[in-house]
Every structure is written in structure tokens, then in C-alpha cells.
Amino acid sequence: MLTGLTGQPAYVLGRRWDVLAWNRAAKVVFGDYATLDGDRRNIMHLVFADPQHRRLLTDWNDIAVTSLGMFRADCARYAGDPDFERLIATLRGASPEFRSWWPRHDVVRRLSNRKRLQHPTCGKMVFEYTSFAVTDQIDMKLVIYTPLEDEETREKLGVLLV
Numbered sequence: 001m002l003t004g005l006t007g008q009p010a011y012v013l014g015r016r017w018d019v020l021a022w023n024r025a026a027k028v029v030f031g032d033y034a035t036l037d038g039d040r041r042n043i044m045h046l047v048f049a050d051p052q053h054r055r056l057l058t059d060w061n062d063i064a065v066t067s068l069g070m071f072r073a074d075c076a077r078y079a080g081d082p083d084f085e086r087l088i089a090t091l092r093g094a095s096p097e098f099r100s101w102w103p104r105h106d107v108v109r110r111l112s113n114r115k116r117l118q119h120p121t122c123g124k125m126v127f128e129y130t131s132f133a134v135t136d137q138i139d140m141k142l143v144i145y146t147p148l149e150d151e152e153t154r155e156k157l158g159v160l161l162v
Helices: 024-030 043-049 051-056 060-078 082-094 096-104 150-161
Strands: 010-013 019-022 112-119 123-133 141-147
Touching (some): 019 024, 024 141, 024 150, 043 060, 043 082, 043 096, 060 082, 123 150
Antiparallel strands (some): 010 141, 112 123, 123 141
16 A cells, blocks of 8 residues: 555554655655664654754644654554663753653644655645554554645656656
């Protein structure tokens, strides 16, 4: 299914928000997840501890706060899980913002939103992203980014995919 989504960046996340699978469109927009290993292939790590990914996110502060609240909501079911605890400790050490915001215990449930990016070769791009539960695989979700007309995102994505 991911391969069939040729005009929409998409990836599958596991319970800790590790990127498990992705399509070509996600690779050209967000970077090659295959070059990342361990916690580096985790969305929270990318948002808070990867400077290159952080530069990509035009509205980093808003995205980071919202992502943290959504992550906290998802990880609440795994209190004390060593994999989560290790990731959280790593993020505390890597990001002053994460270290400051994590103790607030903010929780957010958002299924869709807009994400504005500053792509290194195409410039500004705007996507609507939506998250879907993968019902036959517990704790997995499919995240799809739909390119919007804003900033000629559809055209720019077409150029990247050539």
C-alpha cells in the first residue's frame, strides 16, 4: 500500500513512534530513513534531536509541542517500559526543550493537521497529515501527508519525484 501512494509521503510508525516503513515520496520530502538506525529513526528523536530535521519544520515549536503531547498520550499505556524510558532519557539529554516540556504532562489527541516544511531543494511546502490506526497490527499507525495547493506543494513534490 505504501508503494501505491506515489503522490503522498507516507510512513508506518510503531508503538514508540519508530519509523518502520515508508514510501519513496516520504524519502524525497523527509530524507532517507534507511540511513538512520536505532533511536535516530524515531519521530520524536527526529523532531527534538536531529538538527537537519528540525530545520525542515517551519513551525518547529508548534509541531514539537503538539508531537510531544501526542507521544505522551500514546506512551501512557507503556509506563515503565524500558524501551520508552531509554528513548525519553535520550531525548532529555539531547534537547533542552524536551527536558523542559516533558514534566508538564501535556496530552494531545489530534488526527490531522497541517505541516509546513522548508525543503532544502524545493523551498516551502505545505501538507495536511492524517494518522490512521493499522487495525490488524496493534500499536501501529499509518501517517499520510497530502500535498496542498499552498506554496505550489503538489508541483514541487512532482519535481522531487521525477
